[in-house]
Amino acid sequence: MELKELVAIVTGGGKGIGKTIAEKFYGEGARVAIWDIDLSSAENLAISLDPSGDRTMAVKVDITNEGEVANGTSEVLKKFKRIDILVNNAGISRHRPIEEMSLEIFESVLKVNLTGTFLCCRAVTPIMKKQGGGKIINIASLGGRTGRPGVGINYAASKAGVIGLTQTLARELGPSGIYVNAIAPGPILTEQTKQYPAEVFATWNVGRAIQKDGLPEDVADAAIFLGSARSDWVTGVTLDVNGGILIR
Ligand SMILES: NC(=O)c1ccc[n+]([C@@H]2O[C@H](COP(=O)([O-])OP(=O)(O)OC[C@H]3O[C@@H](n4cnc5c(N)ncnc54)[C@H](O)[C@@H]3O)[C@@H](O)[C@H]2O)c1
Numbered sequence: 001m002e003l004k005e006l007v008a009i010v011t012g013g014g015k016g017i018g019k020t021i022a023e024k025f026y027g028e029g030a031r032v033a034i035w036d037i038d039l040s041s042a043e044n045l046a047i048s049l050d051p052s053g054d055r056t057m058a059v060k061v062d063i064t065n066e067g068e069v070a071n072g073t074s075e076v077l078k079k080f081k082r083i084d085i086l087v088n089n090a091g092i093s094r095h096r097p098i099e100e101m102s103l104e105i106f107e108s109v110l111k112v113n114l115t116g117t118f119l120c121c122r123a124v125t126p127i128m129k130k131q132g133g134g135k136i137i138n139i140a141s142l143g144g145r146t147g148r149p150g151v152g153i154n155y156a157a158s159k160a161g162v163i164g165l166t167q168t169l170a171r172e173l174g175p176s177g178i179y180v181n182a183i184a185p186g187p188i189l190t191e192q193t194k195q196y197p198a199e200v201f202a203t204w205n206v207g208r209a210i211q212k213d214g215l216p217e218d219v220a221d222a223a224i225f226l227g228s229a230r231s232d233w234v235t236g237v238t239l240d241v242n243g244g245i246l247i248r
Contacts, residue, residue, distance in 0.1 A: 002228040004029030007080040009072070011063050011120055012090025014041025016190040017139065020216035021087055021223050023049065026056065028224055030085070033076045035061035037090070063090050063116030073123040082131055085227040086124045088117040088138045088162075095152030106154045113158035114165070121169060125178070133177030136169070137226045138162050139219070140184040142242050149203060159184070163238050170236030179235040181226045186242025188214040209244025 008025050012018040014036035026032050026049045034056065036042040042058035050056040057079050061072035076083055091113045094105050117138055128134030143151035144159025163182055170180040187193065187204040205213070222241050225231050240246055 001029040002224050002230065003085070005031075006084040006227070007031045007033070007076065007082050008085035008087065008227065009033045009035055009076060009083060009120075009124070010087045010089055011035045011061065011116070012037075013087075014038050014045055014058075016192060017185070017188055017216045017219050018087070018089035019045055021089060021220045022056075024217070024220040024224060025085075025087075025227070026050070028228075030227075031055045031080050032057075033072070033080065034058045035063070035072050035090070037062045063088075063120055064111050066119060069119045069123045073127070077127065083124050083127050083134060084131075085135045085137065086120055087223055087227070088120050088136070090116060091139060091141075091158075093152055093155040095150065095155065098153060101152075101154065109152070109154035110158045110161070113155070114161040117162055118165060121165070121180070125173065128173075128178045129176045134179070135227050135231075136173075136178065136180045137223050138166050138180070138182040140166070140182040140238055142184050142186045142240070142246060145184050145238070145240070146246055150200075166238060167236050174235055179226075179231070181231070181235060182238040183219055183222045183226070184238050184240050184242070185219045186214050186240075186245045188216055188219060190216060205243070205245060207245055208242070209247065212243060214241070214243055 008030045010022045013022040013034035022032050034042040039060035046056040046058040059072045059075050061068045140162045141159040143156045166182040
């Protein structure tokens with residue numbers, strides 16, 4: 001029970017990696033607020049984890065919408081009275097070759113992945129300061145670390161931005177006891193990525209040292225570490241979780 005009694009928000013928690021983070025956090029004893037733009041997926045998960053509703057809640061939050069982020073934050077405070085962990089997991093990708101990438105497509109990915117992360121960090125900061133601390137975990141990507149095939153320049157730029165935001169926010173908030181770290185997953189098998197042909201998934205894994213595909217659980221375990229007291233001298237880092245595709 002690494003997260004017993006702690007209150008965690010997981011953005012984009014209704015599906016994919018975020019869903020597994022929410023499940024594993026719940027299993028470690030946390031009270032979990034599942035935020036998603038798709039309310040029904042968040043509600044289904046909240047109810048399936050805890051039919052009594054005591055330790056889970058679902059809120060419709062589009063992380064690009066300041067009002068919805070503010071409302072989600074107050075809902076969590078109203079129900080759970082505090083916020084110990086924020087996992088900024090919600091993210092999208094819209095890949096096009098540069099000549100076909102419109103300004104709208106470019107900016108839409110930055111808006112969710114980077115601006116949305118900023119808005120959620122800003123919303124919890126005064127609460128964590130008042131409590132004397134907290135842990136923010138931003139889900140970046142291997143694509144923000146190094147040039148990758150098939151990622152998209154908008155996605156790569158947004159995730160590199162998340163890493164920069166993480167480093168500087170860790171300096172800014174460290175004196176207030178707030179930790180800010182990131183996880184940079186390599187290719188992870190989710191319902192969505194499973195739809196790609198195996199050959200395509202294999203191309204994303206070229207050079208991998210560990211002969212095992214990446215699973216949402218691998219990211220969730222790293223998030224448990226960064227959300228728990230086990231990482232109490234770790235801030236500003238981006239933890240590579242990629243089976244050794246990138247070793248540096
Ligand atoms: N799957 C991978 O291989 C992989 C690798 C590296 C990093 N990541 C990152 O991990 C995170 C989760 O990825 P995933 O593969 O589980 O994605 P996914 O598409 O399976 O799930 C994303 C979730 O976020 C929600 N969401 C999307 N836009 C939102 C918004 N504006 N506000 C609130 N919720 C929103 C979706 O409804 C969905 O529930 C993303 O940040 C992604 O960039 C994924």
